Amino acid sequence: MSSPVLQVRGLKVTFSTPLGPLVAVRGVDLDVSAGEMTAVVGESGSGKSVSFLAAMGLLPKTATVEGSVILDGHQLVGASPKLMRSVRGRLISMIFQDPLSALNPVHRIGAQITEMLRAHQTMGERAARTRAVELLEIVGIPQPGDRAMQYPHEFSGGMRQRVVIAMAIANSPKLLIADEPTTALDVTVQAQILEVIQKVQAQFGTAVVLITHDLGVVARVCERVNVMYAGRLVERSGIHEIFDAPTHPYTRGLLASLPQTGIERLVPIAGFPPNMLRPPSGCAFRTRCADAIAECEHGVPELHTVGAAQSACIRAAELMRPR
């Protein structure tokens, strides 16, 4: 296996709130290999977005980030603003659910991509403009030369997301973080954007972290899957293993709650996600878990190898055995 492009160790993110400290990410270890498409799945409040906003240095001042995030040899936790500026956009880029939040409404699309190119590369204005049009073509925008002269409001939602992808890959970063990139889009447009992301990954060798709640999207495009619950990774596995033989009760619960052909009755997960101001002791999932035993209350379970996967359930091996 090639050395990881991103290595996260013991990542912890604490927000200070009027109600006391809220630990949104409670110790995450995660590797992303060069060129691979990795999913980070979890429900609202699981800490999946916050983990990567922390890695990008994009959290507000109320957040304290601890642990280690190494990107291509650079330690990003506690890095100077200068280093972060040089890393963001050059080695690591991030796209979001709402592309408008990343686009300046009063500048032409072409100029915004040009600015991105010239921030990190020694490039003349004209060469950058030519490259910007090429990038728009790569992400599948028809008549890229004309479209480069237009403003964000003249683009549809799907086209805006393509523009943002063009900006994100302008400097051929090693890693692209895509945070729910298709959640706001219609399914037929979602299919197009997923194809663009796959194309970019193949063409530029960019590693992609896809943050999503949609297991169907994961099944379509990802190779590895990380499942988060209450600020921790509870399972890490290959794409086929996680759907065929999930090792954590939470992963099993997620899959059972999905409507699928031939399933008469859905099986929801009991209860609701924990209040992160006061998460349960021990395994945070135990309060909703049908398989919880007394030991689950004691000590936060660590990821350990179970078959081909890594699981943070102390009963994983036992529960996996055919009964």
Place this chain on the structure above:
Amino acid sequence: MTQPDIKTPVGVPAGGGSLLSVRGLVKQFQTKAARGKGGRKRVVQAVSDVSFDVAPGETLGLVGESGSGKTTVGRCVLRLIEPTSGQVLFEGVDLAKLSFEELRVVRRRMQIVFQDPYASLDPKMTVGASIAEPLVVQGVGGDHKEKVVSLLELVGLSADHARRFPHEFSGGQRQRIGVARALALDPALIVLDEPVSALDVSIQAGVVNLFNDLQSRLGMSYVFIAHDLSVVRHTADRVAVMYLGKIMEIGDAETVYEHPTHPYTKALLSAVPLPNPRVERSRNRIMLEGDVPSPVNPPSGCRFRTRCWKATDLCAMQEPVLEVRAHGQLSACHHPEG
């Protein structure tokens, strides 16, 4: 526009009378005039000549992408917005002809549940008061407290929740409160407008089960509006696929999902990601190009033709009408599949 035929139910299984009949429904919205020189008012064709029926006790799924008009249809059915033309017959009564007072009586029998349970509950009212409000508004006598408790229990909550406020509940519980309120007047029809879209999947499953359980216990009909085709397949008896204000295909849900005849239905189904990596990576996907055109200026003829791989000159000239296909569903296409 063709004169809607009132007598023939659309896509309803033979023998079943309709609870709800929608005939030739049209809804246009006027946009505000653009400021400056040459600013003109424009007309958005949100719903154009839509007809369907809902039988007692059945669920009709209404699916489509943004701009398809599915939500507008739902609102017109309840006359929350006034249709531009067409008829909405509920239990045989044309809602458009009713006075406000008469409409209020009919509305006891038809309710709606919205996507965002936060926005539809008054944050300053206790949950009990919110659930009892329809009873008060409609002047229903009797012990409201007792009724509220039974409604809470019906949706999987407990009696002591009545004294609490909406902010004390999770998203899934709030949606259950919205359902309890919709049930207060024993409706015959509930329009569910994206009722689980805002919920996490593990919570969504419980609310979907609740809808199914309530229907088998109480026998009401649902119009289930959703963009999530998997959820609709799980819930609906019949499904109508909408595109740019028109029904493209309508029929038995299993039939439409298994044997789609409209190219749009086929493309839409093939775009839905399924949580099965082997299926996902082996199936042929139809990639539609571009986005949904503007409903201000829809394409001539068939509205889907600008994105359709089968489109011919005929599609631009003549608008296809809904026709019966081999498996019994109706679709509006000059070049239907299979």
